[in-house]
Amino acid sequence: MRRGPAVGRGAAAGQEEQIGFSGLREVVYYNWPMYVAGCLTAGAGLAVSYRLPGPAARLARAGAAAAAGLLVSSTAATWWVYDRSELHTFDWLDGLLPAGPGDHLVLSAGLDEASRPLAARWPDHPQRVVDLYDRATMTEGSIRRARRRVPPVPGTLAGRPDRLPAATGSADTVLAVFAAHELRRDGDRRALFAEFARVLRPGGRLVLVEHLRDAANAAVYGPGARHFFSRRTWLRAAAGAGLRPVAERRIGGLVTAFAFAPADSPTGKGGAP
Numbered sequence: 001m002r003r004g005p006a007v008g009r010g011a012a013a014g015q016e017e018q019i020g021f022s023g024l025r026e027v028v029y030y031n032w033p034m035y036v037a038g039c040l041t042a043g044a045g046l047a048v049s050y051r052l053p054g055p056a057a058r059l060a061r062a063g064a065a066a067a068a069g070l071l072v073s074s075t076a077a078t079w080w081v082y083d084r085s086e087l088h089t090f091d092w093l094d095g096l097l098p099a100g101p102g103d104h105l106v107l108s109a110g111l112d113e114a115s116r117p118l119a120a121r122w123p124d125h126p127q128r129v130v131d132l133y134d135r136a137t138m139t140e141g142s143i144r145r146a147r148r149r150v151p152p153v154p155g156t157l158a159g160r161p162d163r164l165p166a167a168t169g170s171a172d173t174v175l176a177v178f179a180a181h182e183l184r185r186d187g188d189r190r191a192l193f194a195e196f197a198r199v200l201r202p203g204g205r206l207v208l209v210e211h212l213r214d215a216a217n218a219a220v221y222g223p224g225a226r227h228f229f230s231r232r233t234w235l236r237a238a239a240g241a242g243l244r245p246v247a248e249r250r251i252g253g254l255v256t257a258f259a260f261a262p263a264d265s266p267t268g269k270g271g272a273p
Contacts, residue, residue, distance in 0.1 A: 022082060022113065023079070023082050023083040023088075024075065024078050024079040024082060024083055026146075026149070027078050027082065028075075029145065029149070030142040030145050030146045030149075031142050033141065034224070035071070038067055038068075038070065038071045039071065041063075041064070041067040042064045042065075042067040042068040042071065043064070044064075045060045045061065045063040045064030045067060046060070046061060046064040048060050049061045049064065070221075070222045073219070073220045073221075073222075074220055074221050074222070074224065076220075077220035077221065077254060080252060080253075080254075081251070081252035081253075081254050081255060084252075085251060085252030085253075085255075086251060086252070087251045087252050087255055090117050090118070090121060092249055092251050092257060093207070093257075095247070095249060096205070096207055096247050096249065096257060096259045097173060097205060097207065097259075100122045100125055101118065101122060101125050101127075101172060101173040101175065101207075102125055102126075102171075102172030102173055103125065103126045103170070103171055103172045103173075104118070104125060104126070104127055104128075104171060104172060104173040104174070104175060105127075105128050105129075105130060105164070105166055105171045105173070105174045105175070105199060106118060106127060106128070106129045106130070106175050106177075107130050107131075107132065107159075107164075107174065107175065107176040107177075107179045107180075108129065108130070108131045108132070108133070108152070108156075108177075108179050109131070109132045109133055109138065109143075109179040109180070109182035109183070110131070110132075110133035110138055110143040110144075110146060110147050110182065111143065111146040111147060111150055111178075112129060112131065112150070112152055112153060112156065113150065113177070113178075114175055114177040115127060115129045115153050115156075116153065118175065128157065128166065128171075129152070129153055129155065129156045129157065130156070130157050130158075130159040130164055130165060130166070131152050131156050131157070131158060131159065132159050132160065132161060132179065132182070132183070132192075133147065134160075137184075138182055143182070161183055161188040161189070161191045161192040161195070162188075162191040162192075162194075162195065163195065164195045164196075164198075164199055166199040167199070168198050168199065169198075169199070169200065169201045169202070170199055170201070171199045171200055171201060171204060172200075172201055172204050172205070173200075173204060173205050173206075173207060174196050174199060174200060174204070174205075174206045174207070175206075175207045175209075176196075176206070176207070176208050176209070177207075177209040178209060178210065178211075180192060180208060180210065180234075181210055181211075181227070181228060181229055189233075189237050190237060190240055190241070192237075193237045193238055193240065193241035193243065194240075194241045196241060196243065196260075197241040197242050197243055197262060200261075200262060202262065202264075203261070203262075204261065204262065205246070205259050205260065205261055206238070206243060206258075206259070206260040206261075207257060207258070207259055208234060208238075208257070208258045208260065209251075209255060209256070209257045209258075210228065210229070210234065210255070210256060211225075211228040211254060211255055211256075212228055212229070212230060212231050212234075212256050213225050213226060213228040213229055213230045213233075214230065214231065216253060216254055217254055220254065231256065234258060238258075238260045242262060242263045242264075243260040243261065243262060243263065244260060244261060244262075244263045245258055245259070245260055246259050246260065246261045247259040
């Protein structure tokens with residue numbers, strides 16, 4: 001999960017449902033071991049530096065400063081993207097789906113924060129939710145903590161990367177928001193994109209939202225950015241399934257939203273027909 005970020009402001013048991021993505025507080029909760037490790041690394045490096053001779057002490061202090069700097073930059077970036085940018089409002093989706101999502105399929109992989117705000121924004125557009133969570137392969141503690149805090153919405157269907165529980169050509173839009181990167185094996189991602197292409201109607205749209213393994217994310221999340229995949233990875237997966245990019249939008253400087261359409265679809269802006 002990690003998400004340099006993570007997301008989650010859905011309805012937990014016994015709590016009032018909230019609409020939108022999570023903010024910094026939830027991200028820290030989901031990923032607290034990494035924050036603790038960063039603090040310990042910075043503190044230990046500084047403490048050890050006082051017991052070391054000149055060059056070694058400077059090296060230890062530099063390491064401590066780097067760890068502290070990464071904590072600050074990643075925390076600030078997460079706050080900006082998830083608390084302050086347009087990501088949490090879903091306003092960015094209007095540019096990709098000006099007519100709305102129509103009959104849409106929402107994909108999650110352990111943490112679903114898209115279905116509730118989408119249903120609230122377009123209450124007359126039929127929605128199905130599919131969860132790919134697999135406890136055997138998705139073993140990160142952050143996913144399990146998020147799943148406990150934000151349980152799947154009632155009626156969520158279980159799916160597999162190679163078999164989504166939806167009929168061929170049954171969806172105007174498929175939305176995969178911070179979900180596809182949880183499939184760490186290339187074969188699983190290829191199978192999933194083939195399923196996206198199968199369930200889309202002619203002229204339909206796949207909306208994929210992810211952090212990318214790029215310079216901007218690496219600058220603020222450091223080695224954690226390796227949990228993301230590159231833009232080329234997603235374009236290659238889409239092309240392999242016969243999907244072509246029709247729109248792309250950067251959100252908060254660190255998140256990218258792609259819109260893909262079947263290669264034989266007429267050029268257009270998509271959304272509900």
